[in-house]
Amino acid sequence: MKKLALSLGVLTAFLVNAQSIKTTIDLVNVKDDKVAVTMEFPKMKSGDVKFHFPKTVPGTYSVDDYGRFVEGIKFYDNKGKELTFTKVNDNTYSLKNAQNLTKVTYLVNDSFDEEMDSSKHKAVFSPSGTNIEEGKIYLINTHGFVGYIENMQDVPYQLVVQKPTDFYGTTALVDQDKSESTDTYTLANYAKLTDSPLMYTKPDYITFNAGGMDLVLGVYSPTGKYKASDFKENLEKMVLAQKKFLGDMNTNKKYAIMLYLSGGDGPQIKGFGALEHHESTSVVLPEMMPKDAIDKTITDVVSHEFFHTVNPLKTHSEEIHYFDYADPKMSQHLWMYEGGTEYFANLFQIQEGLINKDEFLQRITEKITNSKNYDDTMPFTVMSKNVLKEPYKDQYRNVYEKGTLLAMCLDIELRKLSNGEMGYRDMIRKLSQRFGENKPFKDDKLIDELVTITGYPQVKDFYNKYIAGNQATPYEQYLNMVGVEVQKQETPPLFWFIKDPQQTGYNDKNKTLVFDENSPLSSFSKSIGFKITDEILALNGKSIDIQKIQDFIAYTRSIKEGQNITLTVLRKNGDKMDKVNLSGKAVLDKMTIETLQYRSNPTPAEQKLQDQWLTGKK
Numbered sequence: 184m185k186k187l188a189l190s191l192g193v194l195t196a197f198l199v200n201a202q203s204i205k206t207t208i209d210l211v212n213v214k215d216d217k218v219a220v221t222m223e224f225p226k227m228k229s230g231d232v233k234f235h236f237p238k239t240v241p242g243t244y245s246v247d248d249y250g251r252f253v254e255g256i257k258f259y260d261n262k263g264k265e266l267t268f269t270k271v272n273d274n275t276y277s278l279k280n281a282q283n284l285t286k287v288t289y290l291v292n293d294s295f296d297e298e299m300d301s302s303k304h305k306a307v308f309s310p311s312g313t314n315i316e317e318g319k320i321y322l323i324n325t326h327g328f329v330g331y332i333e334n335m336q337d338v339p340y341q342l343v344v345q346k347p348t349d350f351y352g353t354t355a356l357v358d359q360d361k362s363e364s365t366d367t368y369t370l371a372n373y374a375k376l377t378d379s380p381l382m383y384t385k386p387d388y389i390t391f392n393a394g395g396m397d398l399v400l401g402v403y404s405p406t407g408k409y410k411a412s413d414f415k416e417n418l419e420k421m422v423l424a425q426k427k428f429l430g431d432m433n434t435n436k437k438y439a440i441m442l443y444l445s446g447g448d449g450p451q452i453k454g455f456g457a458l459e460h461h462e463s464t465s466v467v468l469p470e471m472m473p474k475d476a477i478d479k480t481i482t483d484v485v486s487h488e489f490f491h492t493v494n495p496l497k498t499h500s501e502e503i504h505y506f507d508y509a510d511p512k513m514s515q516h517l518w519m520y521e522g523g524t525e526y527f528a529n530l531f532q533i534q535e536g537l538i539n540k541d542e543f544l545q546r547i548t549e550k551i552t553n554s555k556n557y558d559d560t561m562p563f564t565v566m567s568k569n570v571l572k573e574p575y576k577d578q579y580r581n582v583y584e585k586g587t588l589l590a591m592c593l594d595i596e597l598r599k600l601s602n603g604e605m606g607y608r609d610m611i612r613k614l615s616q617r618f619g620e621n622k623p624f625k626d627d628k629l630i631d632e633l634v635t636i637t638g639y640p641q642v643k644d645f646y647n648k649y650i651a652g653n654q655a656t657p658y659e660q661y662l663n664m665v666g667v668e669v670q671k672q673e674t675p676p677l678f679w680f681i682k683d684p685q686q687t688g689y690n691d692k693n694k695t696l697v698f699d700e701n702s703p704l705s706s707f708s709k710s711i712g713f714k715i716t717d718e719i720l721a722l723n724g725k726s727i728d729i730q731k732i733q734d735f736i737a738y739t740r741s742i743k744e745g746q747n748i749t750l751t752v753l754r755k756n757g758d759k760m761d762k763v764n765l766s767g768k769a770v771l772d773k774m775t776i777e778t779l780q781y782r783s784n785p786t787p788a789e790q791k792l793q794d795q796w797l798t799g800k801k
Contacts, residue, residue, distance in 0.1 A: 203339040203369070205291075205563045206329050210346045210383055211364070213317045217290040220328055227337065230282040233333040235256075236274045237508035240326045240377055242459050244570045247307045249327045252297075256289040256765065269582070275509060291315075291328050293404070295450040296327050305700055309454030309467040314443065316450075317537070317768065318347075320384045320403045322443055324465060326377040328698040331508070336373040343367050344722070351386035353401025354379065355462035357438040380458075380465045382441035384524060387411050393419050394426035397437045405447030408470055409477070417478040418485075424535035425489055428527070428799075432493050432612050439463035448472030451692040453635045453699070457484050459491035471691070471729075482537065487528040495520040498615045504623035507547075514626050515580075517567035518650050518666065522586020523611065526594070529587065530608075543797070544779045545668065547591065550584050551658055551777055554701050556682040557581035563589070572722035585656070592647060593659040595796060599664055600639050603795040611638055666785030667776040670778045676771030678742040680708050680719065681748075689729050693760075695720055695753060696727055707748070711767035717752040720762065724749070744771050 205223040212219065226597040251273040278284060286691075306312075313327035314320060317403060329340070341351045344352065348363040354366040356379050370376045370609040386529030388401040389411045394719035402411040418440070426433060439462060446469060450508050457466040468480060495503050495514075502514040514520070519657040533543040557578050563586070569575040594607035615634040618624050624632055630646045649656045658667040660679075681687065681702040688697045695718035702715060722727060727739055742748070753760040785793065795801065 194501050199296065200457060203341045204332075204335070205343065205795060206343045206633075207343045207345065208323065208328055210321050210344060210350070213315065216296065216315050216317065217292055218321070218328070220289055220291055220313055222287045222329070224285055224287075224332065224335075227282045227332075228334070230280045231601055232281045233271075233276040234268075234276045234278070234287065234330055235333060235509045236330045237326045238274055239511050239571070240508065241495075241503055241506050243308060243311050244513070244569055245305065245308070245576065247305075247311070248273045249294075249307075250311070250330070250743075252292045252294060252327060252329075253289050254292065257288065258284055259286040259288075261285045287330075293322075294327060298450065298452045298454065305580065308458070309443075309445075309452045310458040310465045312454070314450065318447070319405070320443070321350075321382070322403075322441070322465065323381040323383065323785055325381070326508075329373075329376060331337075333374045333509070336508075339372065340370045340376045341367065341374065342370060344383070346383055346535050349385060350383045351388060351401070352381050352383045353388055353399060353439060353441050354381040355399075355437055355460075356381070357476070359473055359780065361642050373508075377508075378460045378462075380441060380460060380463060382443065382465070389415050389622055391415065391419060393422040396426065396435050398422065399437075400440045400441045400442065402444065404444045405449050406470060408446075409444060409474070411525065413474060414478065414481060418481060421482045421486055421537070422489075424537055425486055425531055427607075428531035428535055429490075429493065430612075432615055435462060435492055437462055437577075438489065441465045442481075443467045444470035444631075446691070451690050453688045453690065453697050455487045455688070459488040461492060461496050464488035469689075481741065482526060482532070486531065487524055490524045490527040490531075491520075493527075494611060495617060496522060497620045498611070498618050499623055500626040500629065501623045501624055509573070510747060513568055513570055515564040515568045516626065517570065517582045518547050518563045518586045519629075520587050521582040522563075523562055523586075523590040523607065524585050525587045526590035526607065529610075530594075530799075534799055539775035540781065540797060544781070545586070548779045550587050551779075553685075554581060554584035554588060557585065559585070559655050562651050562653055564651045567791055577703070580699075588656060588658060589650060592649070592656055593642070594639065595661045595664055595792070596645055597637065597639065598792055598795055600641060603792060604801050605637065605782070606799070608799065613637070662779065663692055664789065665796050666782040667779050667793070668782050670780065672776050672778060674774050674776045676744065676773045678769055678771050679705055679708065680713065680738050681705055681715075682772065689727075691729070693718055693720075694727055694729075705770070705772050707767070707770040707772075710770055711748075711765040713750065713752070713765055714754065717754050717763075718760070719750065721751040722748070724751075733769070737788065742771070744769060 201224050205219045209219045212725055258268055258278060260266055266278055266281055293315040294307040295314040298306040300310050307739045311324055313324055314322035334793050344366045345672055352366050361365045376572045382401050384403045388399055390399045403411060455468050457464050464485060466485060468477060500514045502512045529546050531540045540782055561578055566575045566578050570579055590607055597605050617636055630643050633641050634640055681698050686699055686702045689696045697718050698715055700715050748767055748769050750765045752763050754763045
């Protein structure tokens, strides 16, 4: 039996290798901050071939054109002869009569460097980007390194990573060879490949089991400030709470977290956050954050990505299931994919005791305040479907604000209708049971499916008014149902550079304030011609000292309406940054802050609904 089993294994391996696309990523012979990639193909089914890199990838909602990071591409036939090709655009290459195509080679530049230097493109969101720092760290989001042949996306991939012998690869994939210098992975198709990030660095990782799930956390800390073991206690507590919250909705047996901490003399990046995958997440945070702040961010951000294992990774529409990397078609339902997931990331913390009632209400208050920076009349389905285009893409961040609030209101609506027997989490559980990873729903039929699984036609009324419609969501009305009052308070006029000051970042290299490119500008910034890609060096001659940032903030609060202001910025000009002075009269944004508080004398019905909402119990 052993001999037979061995023979079958060898035969199976031979057949897989013969029919798979062998892709080699060379992390040993790195030159000029570029990594060589070689792809070897099985026999072509057609003489005319199109070779693509992704325009965008699932979980991101921007056009990133990963092919623009590729150079020196060459195609070869089975005799080693170069084939002629036409470059159609940044991502696509066309070959005629290429039935003998057997190999393509090219070099990959990383996207992290572009965040600092490029003026031609919007920077790739760091957790979905790539980083190459020879001898230090290789962050391999595979969609940034590996392409595909059109109509061959379902062919298996054999991924071979040639690595320094003292490097370790953090990934959810299983290495299939014993070599210290080579890791080999087998993936069912291109979608599985792009769903499998890797981070190679000198070993700093921990493995443990939580709630029946094996986890690996790999950490890259450029100055050595942090170790993976520093975050184990918080991470374990978070995962146990999530598994309990999800119950049978989560079936993961393993999960990998790649935590890249930006700092030291490495790239000065600003796209902090995480990107979800079925069995892993890539996370980018600044190393300068205190440990308790990183722990809190892991709880908020990594939990969000883990909740994506339910939606949309395992429950999704056809647009996601049959994702077109070259010409993506977007779904209407970011309100559920991102908004509902962000709601889960907050709801589980109150229901599992990680935060208290007041902290939860403060988070909802912040969501309401932040949502006012966006167009509340724009139908969420329309924005979602067109999120790659103007003017919709500027509204994207609202999925984490209004999207969360929509899920919250729908949760309260369902609990009210069902006398507390059903909430948003129950609805998503029923949806995941009706569909699944290999059974997508039709995008325009989702609301009908939700009515079917809940049994409440009122869900469609809610959807048509507040999600697909242009009516403002009546948060106060829904919060009143659970004994929460909304109090409005006028705040002193605020002088700042973007509408939501909390979205401000810091570039340690340039000693400047920086902003996410989706952040809406303040009235003052618009009036003086400030660009969202500008970096602020000084305000009225006062430079930015991150160690004394509170002094700088105090100064901005002293500024009066109409006061003469000179803002000194660094502005991109080709490959360099010019120092530019922008002058004008101060414009202070007037704001009304809405605060939430639990009613001191709720009715018995309100108290019952509030308890069910905050505990998840029926």
